[in-house]
Amino acid sequence: MSVDSAFVHKVWTDNELSKMITAGKVPFPMLSDGGGKVGEMYGVYDEDAGVDVRGRFLIDPDGTVVGFEVLTPPVGRNVxxxxxxxxxxxxxxxxxxxxxxxxxxxxxxxxxxxxxxxxxxxxxxxxxxxxxx
Amino acid sequence: MEVGCSRPAHDSVDSAAKPLVEKMEPQKETKPMVRIGKKAPDFAVSAYKDGGFTEVKLFDYLGKWVVLCFYPGDFTFV
Structure with a gap:
């Protein structure tokens, strides 16, 4: 999920992401958070930069948040x-x-x-x- | 960041402190906020999925484990 529109997600997914994975198809939905409204609820929206920073939330089958990790943009997470x-x-x-x-x-x-x-x-x-x- | 180890006292529920805060800064309507061990705030957003545009609602995934990932933007390098 990022503040990009679903249209921008399409262009990035089709032109770059899909070429980086062997499946050739991104197996999860690319979510659009226009305005950072969802990021705000999750505490990851950076108002100054106008973007959602790198936040990763684990949600269990009951919908409970069991863990999260948040990083500033220049360093990636560990899958x-x-x-x-x-x-x-x-x-x-x-x-x-x-x-x-x-x-x-x-x-x-x-x-x-x-x-x-x-x-x-x-x-x-x-x-x-x-x-x- | 509103939530995390860095500012544990931010959301103090100390009832004595509450009216003071409200006086200084009139609070907006209470927004849903993520809390560890609590229900995730639900949302419904537009999405690109399987080559088409659709709407995705978080709680449509109840019953499954979900990894919700935020990132700064498409075409960023990391």
Whole structure:
């Protein structure tokens, strides 16, 4: 989503984006936020520049915002980190929060089971180095 | 940015402080605002999708995981 019109989105999508991906077709809708009204609601509209800055919001199936990341324009986001977060939130949701995902968690790695026995015992169940693996 | 780690006190719900703020700066109608762990503000906007123009409403995607991405503009380099 940007403040560009859907017409500008068409030109950019057809002439550049579609050539950058193997599928040849952008698999998601390109949304137009004319005037930055939506960006304002999401706290990412820069009134001075008249644009939406780089904001990425994760919204779960109930419509709840579970995470976001906002960067100023010159640096891009990390798609793999976004996917990692989605996988982690999906795991938590699938276990009805019986299992939670510590720092750097990826599918297959150590999860934690919140409860009385875990209090002050995280260090026995999870090592800091796992956050960097 | 209205929301984020940088200004945690911005949206203080301290009831004592509220009337003061309203006096200094008459508040506009309360706008929906994003909050972590709360319902995402819904919207309906025009869009380019699958080669055609359409309208996209956020809550049409309820039941699915959604990544909503804002960026400064088409043809920007990053």
């Amino acid at each position: 793999l980190e976004t996917l990692r977060q989605i996988q982690a939130f999906q795991h938590v949701r699938a276990t009805k929060s019986a299992e939670v995902c510590p720092s750097g968690w990826k599918p297959g790695k150590t999860v934690l089971k919140p409860g009385p026995d875990l209090v002050s015992n995280v260090w026995k169940n999870w090592k800091v180095k796992e956050a960097f693996e």
